[in-house]
Amino acid sequence: xxxxxxxxMMIVCGASVVCVMNFCxxxxxxxxxxxxxxxxxGSAAKARLTVDGKVLFETDVFVGKNGIGKTGEGDAKTPTxxxxxxxxxxxxxxxxxxxxxxxxxxxxxxCDEDCEYYNQIIDTAAVHHPCKGEDMYSYQPHYNYGIATxxxxxxxxxxxxxxxxxxxxxxxxxxxxxxxxxxKMIEILKNCDLSLVITVKE
Numbered sequence: 550x551x552x553x554x555x556x557x558m559m560i561v562c563g564a565s566v567v568c569v570m571n572f573c574x575x576x577x578x579x580x581x582x583x584x585x586x587x588x589x590x591g592s593a594a595k596a597r598l599t600v601d602g603k604v605l606f607e608t609d610v611f612v613g614k615n616g617i618g619k620t621g622e623g624d625a626k627t628p629t630x631x632x633x634x635x636x637x638x639x640x641x642x643x644x645x646x647x648x649x650x651x652x653x654x655x656x657x658x659x660c661d662e663d664c665e666y667y668n669q670i671i672d673t674a675a676v677h678h679p680c681k682g683e684d685m686y687s688y689q690p691h692y693n694y695g696i697a698t699x700x701x702x703x704x705x706x707x708x709x710x711x712x713x714x715x716x717x718x719x720x721x722x723x724x725x726x727x728x729x730x731x732x733k734m735i736e737i738l739k740n741c742d743l744s745l746v747i748t749v750k751e
Contacts, residue, residue, distance in 0.1 A: 582745040584737065586610060589617050589751050592722035600740050608733050614722040617749055622661060622707035627725050632698040632747040637738055638670065639694040640686060646738035653692055659683040659711035668701050668710035683711060691718045694734045698747060
């Protein structure tokens with residue numbers, strides 16, 4: 550009789566352990582940092598920031614002038630799928646992010662040329678490359694704050710370059726980036742680190 554009771558207890562306890570483990574797994578799956586871009590209508594879209602299972606905001610954003618589905622350099626489209634941050638940057642001082650932060654100066658360029666610096670933010674004063682790409686310091690308020698993503702992380706020309714998450718400019722579209730109101734961009738930076746996952750879908 551004792552053996553039957555002990556066996557029954559083991560089965561129940563084993564089931565409990567499995568349930569607890571599954572619960573923990575599901576709970577942990579809901580944790581993390583997720584920036585979702587969705588409901589794309591032309592160059593307009595919605596975005597939602599979720600941190601540790603809590604939605605911090607939902608807002609309107611701009612994407613590429615020609616929508617989403619990037620195929621190469623200069624197509625004015627935002628890539629679909631999953632992106633990861635490489636670093637944060639800004640013309641304005643770091644607002645409190647723990648991501649590596651590049652202070653943008655007049656010598657910083659986002660290189661879009663067929664060269665060793667393609668798809669990289671470079672300090673031309675340091676690398677001595679006469680870059681003809683984006684003069685980042687002149688893009689205000691766009692680059693007041695931003696995040697550089699790992700799109701085309703192999704930096705293969707001409708697969709596309711300078712896909713950033715940044716502040717909205719005066720036009721209702723971007724060249725392929727994702728643009729937020731400045732206060733929302735600051736909120737992203739303050740609440741996120743390099744574990745942030747960025748997704749773009751229709």
